[in-house]
Amino acid sequence: MSGILVLVDSCEADATETINELLTHGRNLANQVNGTLEAVTFDPRYTDLAAGWSEHGVDLIRYLTNSSLQDYGPQAWAQGIVQITSLVEPVAVIACGSDRGHEVMANVAAILDAPFVANCLSVMVGEPWQASRVQWGGSLIEEVSVKTALPIVSFALHSCEAKLSKSSEPLEIVFHEIELDSEAIKTVVTERTEKPAGQSLETSAVVVSGGRGVGSADGFDVLETLAGLLNGKVGCSRAVTNNGWRSHTDQVGQTGKRIAPDLYIACGISGAIQHWVGAMASKTILAINTDPEANMVKKADYAVIANLHDVIPAVSHEIVRRNDR
Numbered sequence: 367m368s369g370i371l372v373l374v375d376s377c378e379a380d381a382t383e384t385i386n387e388l389l390t391h392g393r394n395l396a397n398q399v400n401g402t403l404e405a406v407t408f409d410p411r412y413t414d415l416a417a418g419w420s421e422h423g424v425d426l427i428r429y430l431t432n433s434s435l436q437d438y439g440p441q442a443w444a445q446g447i448v449q450i451t452s453l454v455e456p457v458a459v460i461a462c463g464s465d466r467g468h469e470v471m472a473n474v475a476a477i478l479d480a481p482f483v484a485n486c487l488s489v490m491v492g493e494p495w496q497a498s499r500v501q502w503g504g505s506l507i508e509e510v511s512v513k514t515a516l517p518i519v520s521f522a523l524h525s526c527e528a529k530l531s532k533s534s535e536p537l538e539i540v541f542h543e544i545e546l547d548s549e550a551i552k553t554v555v556t557e558r559t560e561k562p563a564g565q566s567l568e569t570s571a572v573v574v575s576g577g578r579g580v581g582s583a584d585g586f587d588v589l590e591t592l593a594g595l596l597n598g599k600v601g602c603s604r605a606v607t608n609n610g611w612r613s614h615t616d617q618v619g620q621t622g623k624r625i626a627p628d629l630y631i632a633c634g635i636s637g638a639i640q641h642w643v644g645a646m647a648s649k650t651i652l653a654i655n656t657d658p659e660a661n662m663v664k665k666a667d668y669a670v671i672a673n674l675h676d677v678i679p680a681v682s683h684e685i686v687r688r689n690d691r
Contacts (some may be wrong), residue, residue, distance in 0.1 A: 373462075374409070375464060375467050377407065385415075389403070391526055426538045446544040458518070461520045482520075489521075496509070497519065498510075568624070570599040570625075571627050572627055573629075574592050575589075576674075579633065579636075595689075620641075628648075642662075652670070653665075656671065
């Protein structure tokens with residue numbers, strides 16, 4: 367094989383956007399080496415998504431199975447990928463900069479005793495390869511040279527816009543029964559809790575987030591109302607979860623969710639770098655804050671300098687009034 371091997375680590379609906387972004391990066395690399403883009407997956411639901419993968423540049427799907435592996439297992443997946451790289455000899459192996467992508471690629475790199483370059487924004491093929499990657503929670507961009515026989519790379523979430531690269535066409539599916547040792551299947555998912563139906567924080571087109579300035583758990587009621595009117599989701603900063611006002615699952619930031627909504631409304635959020643890392647891919651940012659010098663206000667596309675408990679109810683009231691016309 368003269369091409370790029372890409373791990374599709376999830377076939378969940380809420381991962382579609384980030385996977386399509388990864389495939390766009392992969393297609394760009396495949397074009398640079400005049401090679402193919404081959405998707406590796408362990409998820410049988412790939413059949414529902416194959417047409418979309420084709421449109422985003424995938425030429426072939428490799429489906430890996432083992433009777434001992436019914437769900438996610440980082441060491442097991444890594445062993446499977448290593449076996450495929452030995453078989454097809456790709457130019458590079460890439461993955462999404464998700465928790466799962468990083469975990470699997472770190473295991474692959476450990477098995478192969480090879481360098482792993484994480485959270486890349488862009489990669490250029492050459493001697494050596496050149497990469498730009500996010501460091502220190504997004505506070506700096508590092509330029510690195512990669513000298514290795516097999517580059518192992520993850521791309522930062524929302525580091526490019528997903529683009530269609532060809533018309534949809536039936537993809538060849540190659541089935542691989544992988545071999546796993548006893549160590550590889552010690553850490554696997556054995557039980558899952560079903561997610562609530564509907565959009566998630568990561569996929570919502572509108573996110574209304576609150577920070578310490580909201581004041582209390584009850585203070586989020588006005589944000590919930592506004593998000594409902596805008597068909598959006600409510601997020602929060604780390605300070606909010608530390609205070610126990612919201613669940614960690616609602617947190618936007620370096621240690622929470624990384625989002626890319628069309629509109630991000632940041633209410634009472636100072637905008638520390640850890641939070642900014644999670645929100646910076648938003649298309650448009652509206653900050654509501656009493657402090658005109660707050661970092662989020664300075665970075666926002668639009669800002670309202672006022673108390674959020676005055677502004678948010680007024681905005682919700684106006685939306686209702688216009689909808690009732």
